[in-house]
Amino acid sequence: MKRPEEDPRSTWDIVKSIMAASSGNLVEWFDFYIYSFFSVYFAKQFFTGSSEVQQFMDAAAILFVGFLMRPIGGYIFGRLSDRIGRKRSMLISILSMCGGSLLMAILPTANTVGVLAPILLLLVRCIQGISVGGEYGSTATYMSEVSSKGKRGFFSSFQYVTLIGGQLLASVTAVIMTHTLGDEQISNGWWRLPFVIGAAAALVSLWLRSGLEETTTEETRSHKESGSFREVLRHPRSIMIVLGITSIGSLSFYIFTTYMQKNLVVAGFTKGSAADTMTVCLLVLIVLQPLMGMLSDQIGRKTTIITFAVSMMVLPFLVLTAIRQQPGLNPLTATCLILFAMVFLSFYTSISGVVKAEVFPAHVRGLGVGFVYAIGNSLFGGSAEYVGLWFTNMKIAWVFPIYVFVIAVFGLITMLYMYDDRKHSTLDFPGDTSYARTKADFVEAKHDAQEARAKGQPTGE
Structure with missing residues (x-):
């Protein structure tokens, strides 16, 4: 990363970089989430001979398998990010998502190819899962590095602005198509249109990202351990923190976004009403991101993320129970309940990227963030929808909030091992030794700190 004295950027320069990088993030997540939002329309065309809930579960299982591909994408693109640069990694990931969306748009259904249909659907979702798995680490790392000191929470919050924006565009698309075409026409083939739109938008993002400046230096990329998985393993505290934060963060995020839509439908809402509410x-939730990002810059990332974990021990139970146990619940009431939970959810989403980037050194930051995040996201975020629907199908929906509580406790324990980012951040204090593993690592980090001090860089000591 360029040193501050050599890179006197204006706020507008940073904003342009953030917008260009996050444009691809928006497209990636739009492409990925239209599957979730439109699966209520095409599930029965790929999975036949079962109940509606079971069809939803089958579609959710495919979604989960796509999530399981994310660690592969996190490793591949994380390694590329550290060895050839964040920019090139992001360009490759957006191209692969574009290809996956085009394949989704032309997939044959069970009426045409029979049992081969769900298999083809699975393969395409795996391609998109690998792409999204690589997207997060590269984008989170880039946006954290390109942001200015003291405002990293604010600027990096735009990663989830665009991520949620992708969901929002998917939801808006569903609303427009529902009210103009109706459920029958969408189910008969119009569900393919959003995937075509996503592929076209990816080309626009590719053009925007091509003008980005690289945030890594040649020295960082040529480091003997750059992009090394072995080097990532030398930072167990960092791994534990990122895994814990991601586990409860991803689980909670998918509960109150993608799973909530299905929850509303099962609770008696029409598909159109559920889409309107979400x-x-x-x-x-988009508006909340920069506000909470600025708050984290003032009170510290550790305080912010712990507040989130504690709230998720209670809110899923209160909100899910209130919606499920009140048939015919007023949409306005349901909206208020979900929004209340989303206020606390934003304590995680607004700093999701930067809080992870701040615990890994630059030469393995892309791989460390991308791969470890992908594991937690796959196991707990990707399974959220399926697990919730499984408990519902087994008539024990009340167990789901208990499951969330347990994961929240695990997340909270790992968060207690974090340091205050205002004093210990590998972004602001590259020579800091706080997350060093062994005495040898400490000595090496101490040497890096001396070099940073000699060059006029902050060390965190």
């Missing part, structure tokens, strides 16, 4: 909630 559109409003996602719009508010």
Whole structure:
């Protein structure tokens, strides 16, 4: 990363870089989430001979398998990010998502190819899962590095602005198509249109990202351990922190976004009404991101993320129970309940990227963030929808909030091992020794700190 004295960037320069990088993030997540939002329409065309809930579960299982591909994408693109640069890694990931979306748009259904249909669907989702798995680490790392000191929470919050924006666009698309075409026409083939739109938008993002400046230096990329998985393993505290934060963070995020839509439908809402409710909630959640990002810059990332973990021990139970146990619940009431939970959810989403980037050194930051995040996201975020629907199908939906509580406790324990980012951040203090593993690592980090001090860089000591 360029040293501050050599890179006197204006706020507008940073904003342009953030917008260009996050444009691809928005497209990636739009492409990925239209599967979730439109699966209520095409599930029965790929999975036949079962109940609606079972069809939803089958579609969710495919979604989960796509999530399981994310660690592969996190490793591949994380390694590329550290060895050839964040920019090139992001360009490759957006191209692969574009190809996956085009394949989704032309997939044959069970009426045409029979049992081969769900297999083809699975393969395409795996391609998109690898792409999204690589997207997060590269984008989170780039946006954290390109942001200015003291405002990293604010600037990096735009990663989830665009991520949620992708969901919101998917939801808006669903609302427009539902009200203009109706459920029958969408189910008969119009569900393919959003995937075509996503592929076209990816080309626009590719053009925007091509103008980005690289945030890594040749020295960092040529480091003998750059992009090394072995080097990542030398930072167990960092791994534990990122895994814990991601586990409860991803689980909670998918509960109150993708799973909530299915939850509303099962609770008696029409598909259109559920889409309307989630559109409003996602719009508010976007607005909350920069506000909570600025708050984290003032009170510290550790305080912010612990507040989130504690709230998730209670809120899923209260919100899910209230919606499920009140048949005919007023949409406005349901919206208010979800929004209340989303306020606390934003304590995680607003700093999701930077809080992880701040615990890994630059030469393995892309791989460390991308791969470890992908593991937690796959196991707990990707399975959220399926697990929730499984408990519902087994008539024990009340167990799901208990499951969330347990993961929240695990996340909270790992968060207690974090340091205050205002004093210990590998972004602001590259020579800091706080996350060093062994005495040898400490000595090496101490040497890096001396070099940073000699060059006029902050060390965190």
